[in-house]
Amino acid sequence: MTKPVTIIMIEDDEGHARLIERNIRRSGVNNEILPFTNGTAAVNHLFGSDGTGVNHKDQALLILLDLNLPDMTGIDILRRVKENKYLKCAPVVVLTTTDDAQEIKRCYELGCNVYITKPVNYESFANAIRQLGLFFSVIQVPQAAP
Amino acid sequence: MGGKLISLRETLLTIAATRRRAMGQILLLSAGFLVLVAISALSVVLVTQSRKDNGWVVHTVEVENQLNALLLEIRQAESATRGYLLTTDPQFLADYKSVSRSIVPDLDKLASLSLDNPVQIENIRQLQGPVESRLDEFAKAIELATRHDIPGGVAMLHESGAEDSVRRIDDVAGAMRAEENQLFAQRTHTADRTQQLASIVTVVGSGLVVTLAAISIFLVRRSSRARDDAEAQLRDNNLNLEATVDERTADLREANNEIQRFAYIVSHDLRSPLVNIMGFTSELEELRGDIFRRIAALAHTSDSAPLVPAGGGDVELPLDGKDKQLSQDFTEALGFIKSSIGKMDRLITAILNLTREGRREFQPVKIDTRELIEGIVATMAHQAAEAEAQIRIEPLPNLVSDRLAMEQIFGNLIDNALKYLKPGVPGDIAIRARTKLGFAIFEVADNGRGIDPKDHQRIFDLFRRAGTQDKAGQGIGLAHVRALVRRLGGTMSVASELNTGSTFTITLPIAWAASNRNRDTMRKGDT
Known part of the structure; x- marks a missing residue:
């Protein structure tokens, strides 16, 4: 029917990335996961060398975003994604340790679709990610614009 | 900071110096005044003395004059007598009469003038005899002449005794003159000395006054210069102060x-x-x-x-x-x-959570304190029932403050009171308040296990707890409460003994207005 959804995971902590990936897989999601450990690499991939994001014109994407990145804040990436005409339809899941109310509000204002706080408690963490995986398996992601 | 401190100390020193200088000036002025008074008094005394001395000098001259006048009169009487005897001209007789009438009173006058001097009194007494005998002789001679016995009268004047009286009058008069001369010299000398002394005193006194005035002027000029300097410094400091305060406040806020x-x-x-x-x-x-x-x-x-x-x-x-x-x-x-x-x-x-609390902006609103605390107590009813504790709320004043902060403060304190009751003893928790000078003083008192006095400071520290560690907790509640109370412009303290319960006292302003501290908090979180 269409191309499978690619999950772009922007997460600076490799341990977290591993745990997230593992739990997503455990929930039975087998989509491709592209991990990025810093903002620059992710931005380069998302918007391409010309900065327009035209490369992903025909791709269905789902972005998993951490807000605390070594080289930039996830909020900047979120804003750019939502301002980009090729990427703005891609669902963004903010997955971060910050549970500050203002931060959450800001992310939603900028157009994030889901905001999840990483719990330190692993049971909760694993549970949250698995449910996110289940969520991934049922949500509809917009296909490339005509 | 150091510079400011030093300038403050300098200011204090200047103040002390100014005070000392003022004292010095007062002393100086008093000294000058005293000198003036002393000089005036001495001058008055000396002038009086000098006048008296001069009076004595004049007196001596008077006595001498009187004596001379007396002698002259005697001579005049003698001449008149002789003239009458020679010419029997009634003119001489008239002369004689007028002169001889005044001799005795003049002698008396002389006596009265010399009353002060025993030597002269004695001399006058000696003078009296011969003068009287001489007058007698004159009277007799005149009488003889009026009866036309001229030779008898002439013989009367040349009587053997007459020679003696004349000689004695001359002697005594000489002695008296010598005495008066000596007195005159002595008194003139005294008067001179007194006058000299007076002038010396005047000169020295004037010199002293001038010196004191000079010192005074010098001191006044110096102190006015110091005052000018201090004023200039004060102006500078005032100008700097505000800038410094702003700077420090900004620093603190930044920190x-x-x-x-x-x-x-x-x-x-x-x-x-x-x-x-x-x-x-x-x-x-x-x-x-x-x-x-x-x-x-x-x-x-x-x-x-x-x-x-x-x-x-x-x-x-x-x-x-x-x-x-x-x-x-x-x-x-x-x-x-x-x-x-x-x-x-x-x-x-x-x-x-604490940092988040620290960033939250407080909103002063009117709070019905009793309602607020009843609400808190209601949420803790289950814990209270478990601990068999009763919570008594006494009349409480209403405040203007931040509602959430107040809820957290009392929530924490009541929670602590319930948490640390003595096992097996029914809890009794009282919440009471009184007002004083624009502050409400709240007390949350329990009859629980109490806190050892050595731990009274420690319990307010973050992550620190005291006593038996049999209850769950992070050691955050009281630290949080104290931070809140401070932000609301209040103070907090505890009074407690082991096993007798604790009383936490919180003093809060009745009408709290959001102060500058509110603006210290950050606008938004950076992550």
């Missing part, structure tokens, strides 16, 4: 924000690795299960081969001695790691 940001970032960044540690520990736990199942299975295979195919991994196989011990050690280690992570997570969460 405060820095600390808040630091705490926020640190607690955030600490959390990330914690997620990993916790996550992979849990993964390890999973692995442990797999490994030990495998070991058990292997052990079983070697012991009794037939069992294996049936259900391998699904069936829990018992481990034997050594493996069981290993498995237990493994579980224990993982358990410690997980509980420590849990604790660390709670601490980090607490710090995060």
Whole structure:
């Protein structure tokens, strides 16, 4: 029917990335996961060398975003994604340790679709990610614009 | 800071010096005044003395004049007598009469003038005899002449005794003159000395006054110069002060924000690795299960081969001695790691919450204190029932303050009071208040286990607790409460003894207006 959804995971902590990936897989999601450990690499991939994001014109994407990145804040990436005409339809899941109310509000204002706080408690963490995986398996992601 | 301190000390020194100088000036002025008074008094005394001395000099001259006049009169009387005797001209007789009438009174007058001098009194007494006898002779001679006995009268004047009287009058008069001359010299000298003394006193006094005035002028000029300097410095300081205060306030605000940001970032960044540690520990736990199942299975295979195919991994196989011990050690280690992570997570969460509280802007609103506390007590009714505690709310004043902060303050205190009651003793918690000078003083008193006085400071420190550690808690409540009370412009203290209960006292302004501190907080979180 269409191309499978690619999950772009922007997460600076490799341990977290591993745990997230593992739990997503455990929930039975087998989509491709592209991990990025810093903002620059992710931005380069998302918007391409010309900065327009035209490369992903025909791709269905789902972005998993951490807000605390070594080289930039996830909020900047979120804003750019939502301002980009090729990427703005891609669902963004903010997955971060910050549970500050203002931060959450800001992310939603900028157009994030889901905001999840990483719990330190692993049971909760694993549970949250698995449910996110289940969520991934049922949500509809917009296909490339005509 | 150092410069300011030094200039402050200089100012203090200047003040002390000014005071000393003022004292010096007062002393100087008093000295000048005293000198003036002394000079005036001395001058008056000396002038009086001088006048008296001069009076004595004049007196001496008077006495001499009187004496001379007396002698002259005697001579005139003699001449008149002789003239009459020679010419019997009635003119001489008239002369004689007028002169001889005045001789005795003049002698008396002389006597009265010389009353002060015993030597002259004696002399006058001696003078009296011869003068009287001489007058007698004149009178007799005149009488004889009027009876035309001229030779008898002439003989009368040349009587043997007459010569003697004349000589004695001359002698005594000479003695008296000598005496008066000597007195005159002596008195003139005294008068001169007095006048000299007076002029010396005047000159010296004037000199002293001039000197004192000069010193005074010098001191006044110096002190006015010092005052001018001090005024200039004061102006400078005033100008600088406001700038300095602003600068310091900005610094403090900056430092405060820095600390808040630091705490926020640190607690955030600490959390990330914690997620990993916790996550992979849990993964390890999973692995442990797999490994030990495998070991058990292997052990079983070697012991009794037939069992294996049936259900391998699904069936829990018992481990034997050594493996069981290993498995237990493994579980224990993982358990410690997980509980420590849990604790660390709670601490980090607490710090995060505290910094979040610190950033929250307080809103002053009117608060019905009683309603607020009744609300808190209602939410704790279950705990209170469990502890068999009654909570008494006495009349409370209403405030203008931040509602959430007030809820947290009293919530924490009442919660603590319920938490640390004495086991087996029905709890009695009282919340009361009084007002004083624009402040409301609240007391939350319990009859619980109390706090050792040596721990009174410690309980307000973050993450510090006191007494028996049998209740769950992070040691945050009181630190948080105190921070809130301070932000609301109040103070907080505790009075407690072990086993007799505790009383927490909170003083809050009745009408709190959002102060500058509110603006210290950060506008938004940076992550």
